[in-house]
Amino acid sequence: MNIETVDFLIIGSGVAGLRAAIELAPHGNVLVATKDMPKESSTEYAQGGIAVALSDEDKVGIHFEDTLKAGDGLCNENAVKILVEEGPERILELISWGAEFDKEGTKLDFTIEAAHSRKRVLHARGDSTGKELERVLLNKVRSFPSVKKYPFAFTVDLIIKDGECCGAYILKDRKITAVIARATILCTGGAGQIFARTTNPMVATGDGMAIAFRAGAQLEDMEFIQFHPTSLYSQYAPQFLLSEAMRGEGAILRNINKEPFMKIYHRDAELAPRDIVSRAIISEMVKTESSHVYLDMTHLEKDFVRKRFPQIYSTCLRYNIDITSGLIPVSPAAHYIMGGVRTDLNGVTSIKRLYAAGEVASTGVHGANRLASNSLLEGLVYGARTGKSALEFGVQSSVSTGNSPRREFGVSGYPQTYHTIPEHDEIRMTLRKLMWDRVGIIRCGVSLEEARKKLSEWTFILDKVFYTRRELELKNMLTVAMMSTEAASLRKGSVGAHYRSDFPEKGKDWQKHIALAREDDRIKHSLV
Numbered sequence: 001m002n003i004e005t006v007d008f009l010i011i012g013s014g015v016a017g018l019r020a021a022i023e024l025a026p027h028g029n030v031l032v033a034t035k036d037m038p039k040e041s042s043t044e045y046a047q048g049g050i051a052v053a054l055s056d057e058d059k060v061g062i063h064f065e066d067t068l069k070a071g072d073g074l075c076n077e078n079a080v081k082i083l084v085e086e087g088p089e090r091i092l093e094l095i096s097w098g099a100e101f102d103k104e105g106t107k108l109d110f111t112i113e114a115a116h117s118r119k120r121v122l123h124a125r126g127d128s129t130g131k132e133l134e135r136v137l138l139n140k141v142r143s144f145p146s147v148k149k150y151p152f153a154f155t156v157d158l159i160i161k162d163g164e165c166c167g168a169y170i171l172k173d174r175k176i177t178a179v180i181a182r183a184t185i186l187c188t189g190g191a192g193q194i195f196a197r198t199t200n201p202m203v204a205t206g207d208g209m210a211i212a213f214r215a216g217a218q219l220e221d222m223e224f225i226q227f228h229p230t231s232l233y234s235q236y237a238p239q240f241l242l243s244e245a246m247r248g249e250g251a252i253l254r255n256i257n258k259e260p261f262m263k264i265y266h267r268d269a270e271l272a273p274r275d276i277v278s279r280a281i282i283s284e285m286v287k288t289e290s291s292h293v294y295l296d297m298t299h300l301e302k303d304f305v306r307k308r309f310p311q312i313y314s315t316c317l318r319y320n321i322d323i324t325s326g327l328i329p330v331s332p333a334a335h336y337i338m339g340g341v342r343t344d345l346n347g348v349t350s351i352k353r354l355y356a357a358g359e360v361a362s363t364g365v366h367g368a369n370r371l372a373s374n375s376l377l378e379g380l381v382y383g384a385r386t387g388k389s390a391l392e393f394g395v396q397s398s399v400s401t402g403n404s405p406r407r408e409f410g411v412s413g414y415p416q417t418y419h420t421i422p423e424h425d426e427i428r429m430t431l432r433k434l435m436w437d438r439v440g441i442i443r444c445g446v447s448l449e450e451a452r453k454k455l456s457e458w459t460f461i462l463d464k465v466f467y468t469r470r471e472l473e474l475k476n477m478l479t480v481a482m483m484s485t486e487a488a489s490l491r492k493g494s495v496g497a498h499y500r501s502d503f504p505e506k507g508k509d510w511q512k513h514i515a516l517a518r519e520d521d522r523i524k525h526s527l528v
């Protein structure tokens, strides 16, 4: 087995990982390991934009209040304060590095999305905001010779010695390398792929959450999955996100009979919180016995629609849907996980020298339901903070990454004998459908029990060693699916994005967070 030593290991190359790398690069060598190409992350696909209180009509205090309201009483107020207060500085810094956000004349152009009381969502090239962020951050990272990138390098497990994280085992070119680091930062994004319908890219298989859990870290708020109301629904097209900004600009939802319906469900109609819009769509689908509803932009000026949503326009056109003149078939899809690896406000996890930032982490910033377009901002703000705190540890640390890492870090070698599951793709498909059907937008005790039972049939996968990405991903997806189902069963109430038809009220102890950790091969849960 190869052994490599670095100062800082960052796993994942979305907005949080790259921003952390920029913070650390002047102070040591940084390795950014990513299981696909560096730009293949949820960041790259983010459309709507990035929320920040920078417009003349806005204030950080209003952004703070809107975020708390969306989080439905479960946000960590200190985490939100940091997000909204440090956000403007992070955005201005990004602009100074070359980010080009859309402008109206000479001023930044802000749009509105659900549950925002002000126009505060910046966007780039219409609906390609994530791409622009990824471009600028990757360019900035390239300017530091101290940052090395490993593409197509799958992090299999963390290296833990005496309760501390000393790096990770990474599968690259079909060989395992033990990467020893002073500090390891997980920035692996979300887990949307555990659901049959998702807006997330293929890489979002919950890897960071699963490897942290295996290593003994606490996961928190795993029941809180946000479902985006509008992803493209067509047999022939991918489950492509149709940005909430479309509704922000005036798009209307219509049922299969072409009747608008959102006003019946909420006074904010199309711009009601996402969980309400998603459940309203499901209700209409059930009522009309259809598999989708429609998003209608035909009343908007065609030229405006083409210019404002160029990527969505051209993607839909590829599948024969002209969004300027026809109704767009849509249905909800899993979009974002509010929970993840439990951290403090500096990305510190429950394992020493292991940090987490971005969607993989749970700082409490999103509570039970994330305010739209707060996640890219979270990646920037908490990526930078986590980089800083990992740096403090790295500088103070007496741990050397030199001489004899094999002995010093207990790198005993990764198991050479590995397993293979011939039916792994079939299990993946069944798991995703199970999660969508039983742990989806509307859950109940019966559906969750069915999910738990079925998932437990696959636990033989959890203690096996694999050497292929698909099988390793399946093992991680199963772990995250089990934790999400466990937390959803434990929360006997409905809060934010977690809705239980058998417990529609918030229920007892609703203001507590559910934390899960592995202890002696059992799942220990606590209310925190």
Ligand code: SIN
Residues within 6 Å of the ligand: 046, 047, 048, 049, 242, 243, 244, 245, 335, 371, 372, 373, 374, 375
């Ligand atoms: C969207 O464009 O609708 C997604 C934005 C987000 O989820 O933050």
